[in-house]
Amino acid sequence: xxxxxxxxxxxxxxxxxxxxxxxxxxxxxxxxxxxxxxxxxxxxxxxxxxxxxxxxxxxxxxxxxxxxxxxxxxxxxxxxxxxxxxxxxxxxxxxxxxxxxxxxxxxxxxxxxxxxxxxxxxxxxxxxxxxxxxxxxxxxxxxxxxxxxxxxxxxxxxxxxxxxxxxxxxxxxxxxxxxxxxxxxxxx
Numbered sequence: 001x002x003x004x005x006x007x008x009x010x011x012x013x014x015x016x017x018x019x020x021x022x023x024x025x026x027x028x029x030x031x032x033x034x035x036x037x038x039x040x041x042x043x044x045x046x047x048x049x050x051x052x053x054x055x056x057x058x059x060x061x062x063x064x065x066x067x068x069x070x071x072x073x074x075x076x077x078x079x080x081x082x083x084x085x086x087x088x089x090x091x092x093x094x095x096x097x098x099x100x101x102x103x104x105x106x107x108x109x110x111x112x113x114x115x116x117x118x119x120x121x122x123x124x125x126x127x128x129x130x131x132x133x134x135x136x137x138x139x140x141x142x143x144x145x146x147x148x149x150x151x152x153x154x155x156x157x158x159x160x161x162x163x164x165x166x167x168x169x170x171x172x173x174x175x176x177x178x179x180x181x182x183x184x185x186x187x188x
Contacts, residue, residue: 039078041089049073049075054069054074055075057076079122082122084122086120090113094148095113113151117148121144123142124140125138125141126141126174143168145188148184156183157173160172166184168186169186172184
């Protein structure tokens with residue numbers, strides 16, 4: 001994976017985050033590459049995870065490849081700086097969407113992507129893609145295991161609830177009305 005995918009640590013829930021050595025508390029050991037790979041693989045079904053590329057953020061803001069994959073999916077381990085588990089695994093289109101999001105650029109047009117977060121997602125604002133903590137007005141939500149569809153045509157999202165305070169046990173649109181709106185679909 002090239003360093004052009006600068007996926008930052010600020011994001012939550014669907015934010016495309018990884019871990020870096022700087023995110024670990026001084027009293028905790030930095031995980032081994034094997035532990036990082038196991039964390040990343042927990043994001044997707046075994047059939048996807050076993051052949052996915054595994055990456056982690058490095059200390060310079062780039063990405064370090066822990067394992068090359070063969071199936072077009074890229075997985076990232078849990079980010080220890082976020083409040084909950086958030087390893088994720090995404091296809092190439094979702095990776096391009098995430099790169100646009102982190103770069104504050106428009107997502108690529110006509111490229112629908114798919115993201116697994118089967119270990120759950122970090123809590124996030126449902127209305128502000130760049131919120132870093134809860135406030136009285138940013139509609140912070142909690143999510144469990146889910147998948148996401150990103151980059152679909154805006155009319156696709158009209159089929160799902162777009163409220164600021166959704167029922168997270170059913171599919172809903174996160175960040176509705178922004179270029180980064182996406183479908184959140186819970187998995188039990």
